Amino acid sequence: MAAPGRTNSLLDVDGIAVGQAHDATVRTGVTVILPETRAVCSADVRGGGPGTRETDALQPHTLVDAVDAVVLSGGSSWGLGAADAVAAALGARGRGFSMQNKPGVPVSPVVPSAILYDLTNGGAKDWGEAPPYARLGREALDACGEPLSLGRAGAGYGALAGSLPGGIGSASIVTADGYTVAAIVAVNSVGSVRIPGREAYWAHALEIGGEFGGYRPEGGAFDAEDWGDAKLNPNPGENTTVALVATDAVLTSADAKRLAIMAQTGLVRAIRPVHTPFDGDTVFAMSTGKKPLADPAPLTLTRLGSLAADCLARAIARGVHEAACSEV
Template sequence: MATTAGKRNLITDVKGLRVGQAHDVRVNTGVTVILPDQPAVAACAVAGGGPGTRETDLLSAGAMVDQVDAVFLSGGSAFGLGAADGVMAGLKQAGRGFSLVERPGVPPTPIVPGAILYDLANGGDKDWDGIAPYAALGFEAFKAASGTFALGRAGAGHGALAGQFPGGTGSASVVMPEGITVGALACVNCFGSVLMPGTDAYWAWPYEVAGEFGGARPPADFSMDAEDWGAAKANPGLGQNTTIACVATDAALTPSQAQRVAQMALSGFSRAIRPVFAPFDGDAVFVLSTKGVPLPDPDPLMVTRIGELAASTLARAIARGVHEAREQSGAVA
């Protein structure tokens, strides 16, 4: 048996997972929330030289808390880290969070790691008066969480740019013969190009499933100079580019196994974007395990397979997000 895309071809094909999104057209920014129904094992890997993250130290080996209540991805650079406050407010209302010892009158603390991308220079009115809009967007995204969600110019990818093209939010999934599902969601605001130079083919084309990002292929005689980056951003600035992502699986991973999958998933960025992990990129990926399917033996081989599928599914999500955004903006004929 071969792998297949999930029913929705979204990260929410992973059972027990929902996604909510919100954006502000005036500010040209947004927030995406990945919400497990129950606390999920989590890990994070950062490869870019200019990251902006929150609560990732909690995901390090040996930390007291090894599960999270949600993951957020946000526009807004460091302002966007405030999106977690809105997500935490929604979780508190739902009675969710971590308590070392339950006591009357002491609420549990929601655990909400996340990452941001830089969209402050991508247009829109950033001259907000007073408090930045991200906590409110985070709360709105939390409330909107469901099994389906928009791709392209939506959520944290609403104000993104991918090289010289519109960026956006993409997602994809794959189901293993054993019934384990791996899904990915990416918000793409990269310096590098997702398209091969001089073509309409995505770098991720070898991993495409059923024409999900247009089906374009490079010409048979395609060749390029090693330093031809194609439609990358012409004048990158420090901290102004990033692809942030979340990979999820229903396989029951330990924190250590989830960390290995996160490290393997990073290669999905390099399969879809060129160049990537630059000093001015903040590339980061989270991994969630909803623990619905026990890992069959042998564990190391299964973790390797899941990690490889995480990488290829993430590459598909990146290409799909940009392709959807290009279609919405008329950049795809």
């Protein structure tokens, strides 16, 4: 049977490191996903208010099909500055895309990013012309290789999942034939991750080993217009769930796009409502290319996409559960 990997996190995908940094005074943070070598990656954007960098370059019809890192950040548009700093640091290390290997011609690091809005969470945001995101991006990059913290960490440090504390979640699964699929997510949604009036998460049916508390729904039906712990007065651009799913399977750019599309279903399984005009929901999909797709390849990709959606749903519930535990 399939089962979670050793850490039940994105770190179970061979060839990926994660680094995180936060500023407790500002109540914000950054998460960097760093493949050991350039990795095939794509993205799917479903929210009505996204904030992204270089996601257009990841579409299957474009020239560049691999990335050097992916950055998830708080800070709304300010947070996109974290990816600039990560790209600068990786470029200084000689990592990046190159059309011509000539002396004096620098490589171009490909560092896509997606941000969430955490500007109204009470932190000190009076940074003037010196926002903290470049610093936090460098710190998160330097932290790659460390154990992964969940809950109030990284890009999810200042997040709110509906009216509950949001945070960083992660989950993994290893199939019987040896493929690893995993997800990492920063949950800052309009919608609620819990069933109205219950402690149980929408993703409860996918839970493995009590990883987000083991709560099960009790009672009868609920009002279809009851959104439970959702934000009651959402404003455009002030929310968003940003995530990355990854696998060690060999994928093309088109395969990675399909994986990202299928993984978006994990948000639907874990958050209600989701993909609203007020969210910027974005999911990246990455391949480290360690294990060829078994024939028939489309069926294997379908299996991986379904597992990616499950992992993302579990990661969302884990992130909010771990954030609640850290608030106690």
